[in-house]
Every structure is written in structure tokens, then in C-alpha cells.
Amino acid sequence: MKRIAIVGAGIGGLTAAIALARQNVECVVFERHATLPDDATGIEISPNAAAELHALGVAFEDDAVRPHGREIRRWRDNSTLARTDLSRYAAPYYTVRRGALIAALKSASPVRFGRRCVAIRNDPAGVVLGFDDGTITRADAVVGADGLHSAVRGVFSRELPRYSGFVASHTVMPMDAARPLAAPDRVLTWLGPKRHCLAYPIDGGRRLTLVVVEPQATPTAQNPPRDSLTNFLGWHPAVRGLLGLAGRLHRRALYDRPPLQHWQHHRAVLIGDAAHPMLPFLAQGAAQAIEDAATLARCLTAPDPFARYEELRRPRLARIAEATRAALRTFHFPDGEDQRRRDRAMAASPPDALDWLYAHRPG
Ligand SMILES: Cc1cc2nc3c(=O)[nH]c(=O)nc-3n(C[C@H](O)[C@H](O)[C@H](O)COP(=O)(O)OP(=O)(O)OC[C@H]3O[C@@H](n4cnc5c(N)ncnc54)[C@H](O)[C@@H]3O)c2cc1C
Secondary structure, eight states: OOEEEEEOOSHHHHHHHHHHHTTTOEEEEEOSSSSOOOOOSEEEEOHHHHHHHHHTTOOOTTTOBOOSEEEEEETTTOOEEEEEEGGGSSSOOEEEEHHHHHHHHHTTSOEEOSOOEEEEEEETTEEEEEETTSOEEEESEEEEOOOTTOSGGGGTOOOOOEEEEEEEEEEEEEHHHHTTTSOTTEEEEEEETTEEEEEEEEGGGTEEEEEEEEEOSSTTOOOOTTHHHHHTTTSOHHHHHHHHHHOSOEEEEEEEOOOOSOSEETTEEEOGGGTOOOOGGGSOHHHHHHHHHHHHHHGGGSSSHHHHHHHHHHHHHHHHHHHHHHHHHHTTOOTTHHHHHHHHHHHHOOTTTTHHHHSOOOO
């Protein structure tokens, strides 16, 4: 394969462009938007993904924070239920502004903006991609990195994303205001009945990202801007204080999809959310898109590269899907026996409990 078209300039598509270019493949990324927004919210980049970005020479550390640990805390009294020492991993755990990471990835990739892919067909010489401006392009293969509502996925399946029953609301605030309530050197997650909340530093520690995940009957329900505070009655003042500082939260309905039977077909292959969208309970969606991209590039010399990529990635994604389902069930227990059992299990979890996730190096 000499020329590969990548649809979607998200974290997955841009990482794939860098990784494939290193294998001497000519790559062009097609992005529907006219430009990439400077997204001010944060993202956690765990060591499994950071190791891949380092290997690809992606430089985004200037703006990023390297938290010492992740802590899970109890909603009512702020007590620590579990702690992960992040210094145990060979690569750092980063928290970073999404816009800064995207800018670092984009600086290394050719992107054609304003090109929404609407059609893909195989022809004897490769694939033909059609765009909504009426243009077409040919390539030897196409990588679908076009996210949850992937058009490339339409080659594989017609089913639609399914609403999870949860929304994530997020905001960013100055660390100076949040400092007495949050921890500028840690990722904090508070678990409580029906909902959880997390907070972590970004922008060199100058700002804090706050995320609330809670149930909502329909994806589009509009609640008053400060409803989260009334939903957090009885929560510890640290959480209520952060929510009070937050003002208006930006809501986003959370979706996933049932697993696809295959992520590759002829000359098309899916990565990231296009292949396996997941709820953000483990903060792994982007990390797995990065692992996908790096693995795909390493498979190019295999006799059937896309099939080899899928074979390598399937078990890993199945385990992450299972862990995400478990978190969906256990994160939001009301106080009671289930919650106490969960808390005891968390307290007893060994230091290497997350090594399978964070210390993993893909094939
Ligand atoms: C609240 C929340 C918090 C999260 N936190 C984390 C975290 O801390 N760590 C983590 O690893 N993950 C996290 N995730 C998950 C992560 O954001 C996603 O998994 C990740 O962004 C997926 O990357 P992607 O490149 O596959 O898709 P996307 O980021 O969705 O990118 C797809 C790109 O394709 C473009 N596109 C779409 N359709 C077309 C088309 N037809 N033609 C051309 N271009 C198209 C889009 O405009 C976009 O630029 C979180 C998710 C949520 C909702």
C-alpha cells in the first residue's frame, strides 16, 4: 500500500497519519470541519498511549501535566477509596488540554479541511472516496477514523449509535480558584449514588478540568445550568464547591455501539471511536485510538495487514469493554451493601491492579 486516505482528523486519524508516514506510506487526512477547534477541555493520556506518542515523536509535553496519582474518593466524606501511583509506569500519565494535543498531532500531518466523506466504493485499483463538495479521491486503502458517527463504518454496518442513558457535563476553571477543593497534582474521581465527578489539572497546572457523569432520560433533555448542584445534595463540600465555581457546564450525551463483527473489509479499516466507541469510564477512548493507529502502522508489512491489526487489537478492546461495563455498574451504587463491597474491593486492590491497562505495549 503506497497511498492511504484517512477520514477524520481526530486523535486517532492524526496519530495514524504520523505512524503510517513513518512506514513510508503517503497519507492524506480528510476532515469535514473547516478547521480543528482549539478545544479547551482536558483529556487524560495514560502511559499506554503516552508511550506510543513518545515513540512517534509527538511533542505535547509543554502544556501537559504529569499527575502523581489517581484517587477514587467517596462522595459523602471525601475519603480515599483507592489510589494508583502513576510513577510506577515507564511512560508518564499526562493530563492535557485537548486543543494542545490535537495541535501537536496536526503539525506533523497533511490535512484537507472541509471535506466530509459521504461515499466509499471499491474499484479494481483501490478505493474511491466521495465528498460532500462533489470531489472524489482515489487511494490504495482507507482508514476510517471518523468517530462515533463514522461514515466509513457504513461500509461495514448500518446500525446506529445507542444512547447510554448518561450525559457528561464539563467545564474548565482557573486552578487558583479551585486549589483548596481539588488536588493540583492528582486526578480525583468522586463516586456517589447515580453519578460521579472527576477533576484534574491541565495547562501546566494553571487550570482544572471538571467532569460530571450522570443519568438523563433522553440525550437532548435540557436542564437548568446549575441543576448539577441540586443533584449533589449531601455530597462533600469539595465537590459542591467545585460545582459552585463551575457555573454553566457543557453537556454531552454519551453513546456507544454494539461490537462490530469486523473492523476491516477489503481495503477499508476502522480505528478509534469509529471501530469501538466506549463510554469514558476508564478514560481510554483516545488512548485506544492511539494504540490502534500505532498497531495498524506496525502491521503494514504483514501479508494481510488489516486482518493482522484486527487480530492483535480484538482481545485488548474486549477486555476494556468488559472493564467499562463493570465500571458502569459499580461506579454509581447507592450507599448500601453493594457499595460497601465495592469499596472494600477497591481498598484491597494491589498496586499493580491497572498494569494490564497502563503498562500494555501493543503488538
Ligand atoms: C466526557 C468524555 C471524556 C473523555 N475523556 C477521555 C480521556 O480522558 N482519555 C481518553 O483516552 N479518552 C477520553 N474520552 C474518549 C475520547 O474523547 C474519544 O474516544 C476520542 O476522541 C476518539 O478519537 P477518534 O479520533 O477515534 O474520534 P473523534 O475524536 O470523534 O474524531 C473524529 C474526527 O472525524 C471527523 N469526521 C467525522 N465524520 C467525518 C466525515 N464523514 N468526513 C470527514 N471527517 C469526519 C470529525 O470532525 C473529527 O474530527 C472521553 C470522551 C468523553 C465523551
